[in-house]
């Protein structure tokens with residue numbers, strides 16, 4: 151059992167998931183008849199392993215298929231008897247991951263950059279996706295009229311105009327993109343998802359909420375005008 155966000159869009163909540171089954175897809179299992187004994191293909195690198203796991207969501211009961219990459223820890227490499235592997239990464243293959251999108255209230259420049267970063271993320275290119283979300287942060291600063299030479303300066307320039315929460319979130323997203331390009335530091339899918347969520351939170355506060363408030367104010371004004379017009 152593990153905690154995860156259910157990947158089915160109809161559910162998409164934080165849930166516990168239970169593993170139903172797993173099968174090793176690499177290395178290939180060779181039958182007794184061909185090599186004298188049953189076992190993994192002796193020509194394959196036995197220090198790595200890929201398995202397919204089927205999990206079910208304890209809340210909505212839908213199933214999820216994942217590919218999981220494993221590696222033997224350094225000290226156990228090339229030792230036959232040690233059947234110990236450490237997980238490297240896992241990727242959802244069913245339901246097919248759909249890239250994140252932003253709501254239409256958000257300016258086109260920001261939305262299209264975010265779309266590209268999100269598609270890169272769902273393709274598993276974590277360094278480029280990190281840099282992509284950083285570019286989204288740059289664009290948000292530009293749209294908010296920030297001045298400054300570096301991205302750090304620009305975000306700091308918005309201090310006082312935007313809430314401290316928003317400033318913190320922008321800085322956090324900035325740091326990930328920076329690390330991923332300059333230091334060649336690869337982030338896990340989970341860390342990248344955190345950054346994507348931070349950026350989403352920021353643009354929701356900056357663009358979606360004001361648009362919703364404006365729409366509600368317009369609706370109230372229209373109702374008042376209508377009731378005034380109805381009076382004799």
Ligand SMILES: [Zn+2]
Pocket residue numbers: 156157158161162163165207208209210211212
């Ligand atoms: Zn679910």
